[in-house]
Amino acid sequence: MTKRVAIIGAGCSGLTAIKCCLEEGLEPVCFEKSSDIGGLWRFTESVEDWRASIYKSVVTNTSKEMMCYTDFPMPEDFPAYLHNSKVLEYLRLYAKHFDLMKYIQFQTEVCSVTKCSDFPSTGQWDIATLTNGIQRNSIFDTVLICNGHHTKHYLPLDSFPGIENFKGHYVHSRFYKDSANYKGKTVLVVGIGNSAGDIAVDISNTAKQVYLSTRGGSWVLSRISKGGCPIDMMLSTRFLTWIRNLLPASFSARLNENLMNTWFDHANYGLEPLDRAQLKEPMVNDYLPSCILCGAIKVKPQIKTFTESSVIFEDDTVVENLDEVIFATGYVPSFPFLKDPEVIDDINALLYKQVFPTRIEKPTLAVLGLVKPLGAILTAAELQARWATRIFKGVAHLPTAARMEDYIKKSMEFKTKVFAATPNQKLQTYFIDYMDDVAVEIGVRPNIMHLLLKDPRLAWTVFFGPSTPYQYRLSGPGKWFGAKKAILTQWEHTLNPARTRLVNKSSGTWLNFKTLLSLCVLLAAILLGLYCINGKSWS
Ligand code: FAD
Numbered sequence: 131m132t133k134r135v136a137i138i139g140a141g142c143s144g145l146t147a148i149k150c151c152l153e154e155g156l157e158p159v160c161f162e163k164s165s166d167i168g169g170l171w172r173f174t175e176s177v178e179d180w181r182a183s184i185y186k187s188v189v190t191n192t193s194k195e196m197m198c199y200t201d202f203p204m205p206e207d208f209p210a211y212l213h214n215s216k217v218l219e220y221l222r223l224y225a226k227h228f229d230l231m232k233y234i235q236f237q238t239e240v241c242s243v244t245k246c247s248d249f250p251s252t253g254q255w256d257i258a259t260l261t262n263g264i265q266r267n268s269i270f271d272t273v274l275i276c277n278g279h280h281t282k283h284y285l286p287l288d289s290f291p292g293i294e295n296f297k298g299h300y301v302h303s304r305f306y307k308d309s310a311n312y313k314g315k316t317v318l319v320v321g322i323g324n325s326a327g328d329i330a331v332d333i334s335n336t337a338k339q340v341y342l343s344t345r346g347g348s349w350v351l352s353r354i355s356k357g358g359c360p361i362d363m364m365l366s367t368r369f370l371t372w373i374r375n376l377l378p379a380s381f382s383a384r385l386n387e388n389l390m391n392t393w394f395d396h397a398n399y400g401l402e403p404l405d406r407a408q409l410k411e412p413m414v415n416d417y418l419p420s421c422i423l424c425g426a427i428k429v430k431p432q433i434k435t436f437t438e439s440s441v442i443f444e445d446d447t448v449v450e451n452l453d454e455v456i457f458a459t460g461y462v463p464s465f466p467f468l469k470d471p472e473v474i475d476d477i478n479a480l481l482y483k484q485v486f487p488t489r490i491e492k493p494t495l496a497v498l499g500l501v502k503p504l505g506a507i508l509t510a511a512e513l514q515a516r517w518a519t520r521i522f523k524g525v526a527h528l529p530t531a532a533r534m535e536d537y538i539k540k541s542m543e544f545k546t547k548v549f550a551a552t553p554n555q556k557l558q559t560y561f562i563d564y565m566d567d568v569a570v571e572i573g574v575r576p577n578i579m580h581l582l583l584k585d586p587r588l589a590w591t592v593f594f595g596p597s598t599p600y601q602y603r604l605s606g607p608g609k610w611f612g613a614k615k616a617i618l619t620q621w622e623h624t625l626n627p628a629r630t631r632l633v634n635k636s637s638g639t640w641l642n643f644k645t646l647l648s649l650c651v652l653l654a655a656i657l658l659g660l661y662c663i664n665g666k667s668w669s
């Protein structure tokens with residue numbers, strides 16, 4: 131009998147979940163609380179309960195070739211980085227192309243997900259939904275949770291002494307829509323994540339003065355890298371990942387620090403992270419350094435206390451006549467419909483490969499999109515969905531609970547070392563390492579050696595070029611025949627939309643130089659690798 135899958139949410143994770151279910155011969159029923167698809171990417175002027183909310187100006191911090199579904203490139207004319215409305219347009223195209231809309235029940239909230247009484251034998255779930263005030267219970271064989279993790283805002287007011295006395299106005303960034311209310315005002319933005327950076331810049335155009343308070347600093351990257359290429363396409367390569375994994379951690383951290391400081395010296399702008407070696411998610415912001423240089427934004431340390439009309443920082447500097455505070459202090463994952471805390475613990479949502487809870491007797495429930503992969507969440511969620519649906523179908527299997535727990539423990543130790551696994555960073559992973567880790571489970575991890583023998587040009591591009599999502603469609607289950615072409619045209623696809631005025635371009639000397647340079651670096655890396663393996667016998 132066909133297995134029924136309940137999918138909670140019709141954002142980018144939920145949509146791909148529907149498609150993957152269909153491809154594996156499962157029967158999806160997607161419940162979406164709001165009246166449309168898109169989740170976080172559907173901007174609305176008002177903030178809706180249990181749906182992530184974005185501000186008008188959000189532009190992606192991952193480029194279009196790095197943040198698409200693995201078998202559905204973005205339209206040729208979409209720019210390299212997308213305004214939120216374009217992401218929604220893409221999601222609509224995806225839903226239309228794969229005919230996904232008919233599987234979604236809109237304005238239907240999932241209120242509870244509980245194990246059926248015969249759970250250990252059937253693994254089934256009782257799903258209670260609410261549509262127009264009418265509650266319904268249905269039994270499902272499996273569940274895919276796709277409710278997003280940028281909905282429940284984190285506002286630790288007890289970390290900000292005196293805030294109760296502050297007579298100005300304060301909000302969390304979740305409620306920020308545009309800069310209209312901040313014109314001519316003195317505004318403090320708290321935090322140094324991507325929301326804080328975007329909002330500070332947005333407001334700085336019309337505010338009297340903007341202050342940005344950070345307790346730990348952050349690396350800030352531009353979307354634009356060498357030669358005008360998107361930064362994620364330049365950094366997310368298998369070659370660089372290989373080098374990073376080969377080098378001692380302290381050396382990698384040093385290289386990373388140098389790389390981060392090539393655009394501007396973070397120390398001079400008050401942004402340098404306290405722990406320079408740790409690699410928590412950098413801010414991607416093209417305008418912040420310029421706003422700081424022009425004085426429109428002033429970076430301040432941690433807050434000591436608020437008074438009725440001012441804020442005092444740890445260094446005892448004071449900003450008087452403060453009008454507004456925006457706390458861009460992030461989000462916490464939340465699963466209000468999971469009534470049994472044994473299934474997933476809200477705060478410590480520790481899942482096997484960020485997808486499967488380990489404490490349930492049968493692998494019939496999975497979470498998608500609950501990851502911060504230093505890359506696109508949408509693409510990671512799709513790979514997770516391909517894996518989860520294969521587990522549900524019974525063609526792939528999970529290890530024992532003990533082995534999964536052990537894996538989680540080791541991965542947390544690694545994260546604590548590399549990303550400073552504060553509650554905020556527990557979901558952090560390296561992009562390619564994570565994607566490959568899931569891809570292995572599906573049997574779609576690109577095999578460079580095999581490719582090298584079969585198609586050297588493609589192997590070269592896969593190894594040295596950006597690790598675009600299409601790489602996970604080259605072979606194995608779900609192989610897509612358009613993958614090779616998509617990989618070989620990824621740069622044209624990225625840069626063509628910006629070439630709106632034709633100019634004569636000089637010959638390809640630079641490309642040849644780059645190729646030569648890559649070869650030299652490859653050779654050096656091989657020698658270094660050999661040295662690391664045989665180090666002792668060489669000395
Ligand atoms: P969501 O998009 O949040 O969708 C969840 C859906 O579930 C919603 O439609 C909601 O209504 C529905 N839902 C929730 N609860 C229930 C329920 N009980 N019953 C029924 N339906 C329910 N990521 C990137 O990769 N690149 C970026 O550039 C990027 N920019 C971002 C910018 C901002 C400002 C923020 C906050 C995040 C950004 N992200 C970015 C991360 C972003 O969360 C993901 O890209 C992506 O939107 C996650 O999709 P999702 O489907 O998992 O969750």
Ligand code: NAP
Nearest residue numbers: 189190191286289321322323324325326345346458459460
């Ligand atoms: P975030 O990345 O979690 O950042 C939260 C910030 O709040 C951090 O700087 C954190 O400091 C700070 N903070 C938390 N608690 C604090 C406290 N008690 N005191 C002082 N500071 C505190 O949240 P976000 O910026 O909202 O981003 C959420 C996700 O959305 C990210 O993945 C981000 O990439 C994405 N996003 C993308 C875009 C875009 O594409 N343009 C825009 C916005 C958001 P520490 O660093 O010291 O912990």
